[in-house]
Amino acid sequence: MSDTFKAIMVTRDEARNQSVTVKTLTEDDLMDGDVTVAVEATTVNYKDGLAITGASPVVRRWPMIPGIDFAGTVLSSDHADWKPGDRVILNGWGVGETHYGAYAGRARVSGDWLIALPDAFTAQQAMAIGTAGYTAMLSILALERAGVTPDAGPAIVTGANGGVGTVAISVLSRLGYHVIASTGRTGESAFLSSLGASEIIDRAELSEPGRPLGAERWACGVDSAGSHTLANVLAQTMRGGTIAACGLAQGMDLPATVAPFILRGVSLLGIDSVMAPRPLRETAWARLATDLDPQKLQSLSRTIGFDDIIPTAEAILNGQIRGRVVVDMTG
Numbered sequence: 282m283s284d285t286f287k288a289i290m291v292t293r294d295e296a297r298n299q300s301v302t303v304k305t306l307t308e309d310d311l312m313d314g315d316v317t318v319a320v321e322a323t324t325v326n327y328k329d330g331l332a333i334t335g336a337s338p339v340v341r342r343w344p345m346i347p348g349i350d351f352a353g354t355v356l357s358s359d360h361a362d363w364k365p366g367d368r369v370i371l372n373g374w375g376v377g378e379t380h381y382g383a384y385a386g387r388a389r390v391s392g393d394w395l396i397a398l399p400d401a402f403t404a405q406q407a408m409a410i411g412t413a414g415y416t417a418m419l420s421i422l423a424l425e426r427a428g429v430t431p432d433a434g435p436a437i438v439t440g441a442n443g444g445v446g447t448v449a450i451s452v453l454s455r456l457g458y459h460v461i462a463s464t465g466r467t468g469e470s471a472f473l474s475s476l477g478a479s480e481i482i483d484r485a486e487l488s489e490p491g492r493p494l495g496a497e498r499w500a501c502g503v504d505s506a507g508s509h510t511l512a513n514v515l516a517q518t519m520r521g522g523t524i525a526a527c528g529l530a531q532g533m534d535l536p537a538t539v540a541p542f543i544l545r546g547v548s549l550l551g552i553d554s555v556m557a558p559r560p561l562r563e564t565a566w567a568r569l570a571t572d573l574d575p576q577k578l579q580s581l582s583r584t585i586g587f588d589d590i591i592p593t594a595e596a597i598l599n600g601q602i603r604g605r606v607v608v609d610m611t612g
């Protein structure tokens with residue numbers, strides 16, 4: 282096994298201009314942690330796109346190796362829960378933001394941040410799900426905790442062609458929901474139907490300023506867009522319905538009124554994958570192993586190499602990526 286490995290490094294000059302380079306590192310260059318992992322697969326999430334391009338302040342320490350999630354095998358460990366050879370997954374915890382992240386051959390992290398890779402998945406399959414898919418499952422678990430069931434009515438999924446959206450559609454349809462997919466890429470309707478979407482609507486229906494309340498169209502939903510889209514989703518949620526909000530693909534703002542909450546008893550659930558406690562992560566990954574059809578997982582993902590990470594980060598911000606991208610780090 283080579284002692285050196287490649288890493289993507291984000292740096293910032295005195296004028297705060299960010300640049301990205303590929304460097305060759307050794308384990309001595311890594312940050313502190315009690316477990317060192319051979320990174321076998323990672324992915325490019327929307328947040329990674331923001332980190333690499335500097336479009337949003339995701340990186341909060343320079344220099345930084347971006348990459349918010351990985352799957353791999355433990356090489357060495359001083360942590361009671363992990364030993365060499367264990368197969369692990371990491372999502373979030375500030376990795377790729379304040380702690381050196383996934384876009385390197387090795388990662389050294391706190392063992393408290395790791396969970397076991399379910400037997401159902403290879404490292405590459407786990408990263409085909411990635412933080413986006415795990416966040417989709419956290420959203421669905423939140424809906425279930427709120428008592429939502431498929432017989433309550435249709436489920437809306439916004440950002441349908443994205444990482445969160447594709448996994449949310451796949452799992453919700455497998456659970457028996459009538460899924461309404463909202464997308465700006467209606468040309469991908471056949472793909473969304475193949476994942477399990479029963480209806481497809483143009484996201485333009487939801488992305489402009491709307492009325493405080495509209496016709497009741499769905500009982501629950503997973504929103505990865507925020508802004509006017511989430512406001513309109515809430516305004517068109519059925520009485521007693523529940524929406525899980527996990528993203529800001531349209532915007533960070535929420536130009537809504539309280540009308541859906543106080544006149545229809547609608548609930549809005551916030552989803553944070555980064556600091557989610559370990560038992561919830563384990564539940565989410567266990568449910569992904571049972572509730573996500575492996576064939577759909579394959580159809581919604583494609584594999585790239587380390588050298589493709591930077592251009593893919595730019596493409597995801599331009600809305601040019603469909604579904605999930607797996608980075609195979611073993612090549």
Ligand code: NDP
Pocket residue numbers: 326327328412413416439440441442443444445446463464465466484488505506510526527528529530531532552553554555597598600602604
């Ligand atoms: P992707 O880029 O894969 O997907 C986002 C999708 O949103 C796009 O594919 C597109 O779908 C849609 N979209 C893009 N721009 C707009 C717009 N202006 N208005 C409405 N819809 C738009 O990202 P991910 O799925 O990885 O992440 C989705 C969001 O969730 C991001 O904001 C991300 O930061 C957030 N996120 C949050 C997490 C958390 O812990 N809360 C964890 C993971 C992700 P289409 O082409 O079908 O319209």
